[in-house]
Amino acid sequence: MKKVFALFLLLAMVLNTRAAVVYTKQDSLIYEKYISQLKAEATLPIGELIVKTALFFRDTPYVASTLDNNQEEQLVVNLHQFDCTTFVENCIALSRTLKTGDYSFSNFCNQLKSIRYRDGKIEDYTSRLHYVTDWIYNNSKRGILEDKTLALGGIKDTKTINFMSTHTDAYKALRSDSKLRQKTANIEQQINNRAEYYVLKKEDINKVGNRIINGDIIAFATGIAGLDYSHISIAYHYNGKLTFIHASSRAMKVIVEPQPLYDYCVKSSKCTGISIFRAIDL
Template sequence: MIEYSLFKIVHQHTKSCLSLILMLICSIPAFAQLTCSDKDHTTIVQILRTAETKNWRELPDGESLTKIGKAFIPTPYVANTLEQGMKEDSLIINVSGMDCTTFVEQVLALGMTIKKNDPSFEKFGQSLECIRYRGGNKEGYFSRLHYFTDWIDDNEHKSLIENISRTLSPEQLPIDLNFMSTHRSAYKALADNDSLWHMTQQLEKEINQRDHYFLPKDQIREQASQIKNGDIIALVTNIKGLDVSHVGFAYWQGTELHFLHASLKKGVMITEETLSDYLGKMKSNRGIIVARPVY
């Protein structure tokens, strides 16, 4: 059973105290080792400078996130960017090619960094580490948040997002996670490490026991007005052993809700059709989980 006692205690205090404690958790110590190309470093610094020049810091969180996300159009989709044999203690930064999760993580980390005084590449790295790893601490492969429902739960405990799915629908989401443990050969870290594999099995069982809620896809059009620009949208799947198959951001075009995401075929893009119509074509999709950035 994963303990969140520290965060339960923190939540009893004021939001200002929480922000101070969270800042300490997420930035001390600074990331020890980094994997990032010069090109990616330059891209991140340029986005931070643009945000500073155009004063994105003063925008609502979701509005700044959509501006950041659009800045990456049409970055190509690259699968498994965190599963390519990198050292476990290295923080991987790659904005030249992203999968859907690393797109969301890196956009969110940039959004957090822009809100800080004197935003910098180092602070971006600290924010990304905080988002990507359980409790904000990078301690090897197992500390990374692999399942997205776990990602949402952990980042909500860190008060970086708020899962608003239950306010949109009372529909509970029963899940039976086992994909990683039953496909261990697909994950280099699990293939020859029995200890890590058993830990993964236990984690899957623990996540399965939590309460989860989602908005069924036939209710999205009705509830769309409750979803804001920049809300994180996780696509719930009926694929055996998984919880979520794809993630991105809510994006409003006029009066229609669309989807800003790293597409498998087209890279980072905004869907031409509405989010509801986009999901309507997916037989494996059940609906969405909606998480709102609140940092």
């Protein structure tokens, strides 16, 4: 294991020198610990492996906007802080890394990049899949995820997606770059033209709860104008109820949500329903 870790550190230093990956020593140590503890579970179905990965990060602090601290768009590996999206992305990427049998840091970076960026390529800020709708479309197209919402009774949502282009002051990269603003607007138009956006109404969640399996990705549709989803999490059947694991901005850490999924959604005035996506096993 010491030899493997030494090679990992050498590769990581090379990658960092080339500015291809941004990470800290703390992240490399967490990665080593994760591989050491979870590699024996690699034969599990990927959904179960995603849950074990999510639980590995329980109590990790919630921190927003950890991907937006660099002048140029780069792959950020941050395993010591998460927002709801980076938590889910890392859980999928780490699980896929284990399933491949290649435990190298470079493989994990490639898995994360493939999930986070359009067609797995980093070009600029707009190549990051900011909208969950776009994230699902691209990852489904490349055989990483499968949208289960329609099969579970979801209906097409015809909502216009334009939150980023109409709230550019909320995004540091868009405030002073007219080219990025235009590219963002173009991407939103592509999303709207696809019209492939399905949502299960929140009052119908209990009807299909037994068909949502551990490790499914749950996205929470929102009533906020111009926005598709406001939160994302990992499904988890726990103590006889369907709930989820998430990086919670309320608890300020990764938690197993104490409320059942249905209750959580019904009590939220902004949640209009959920969409369910399943990782495809390797």
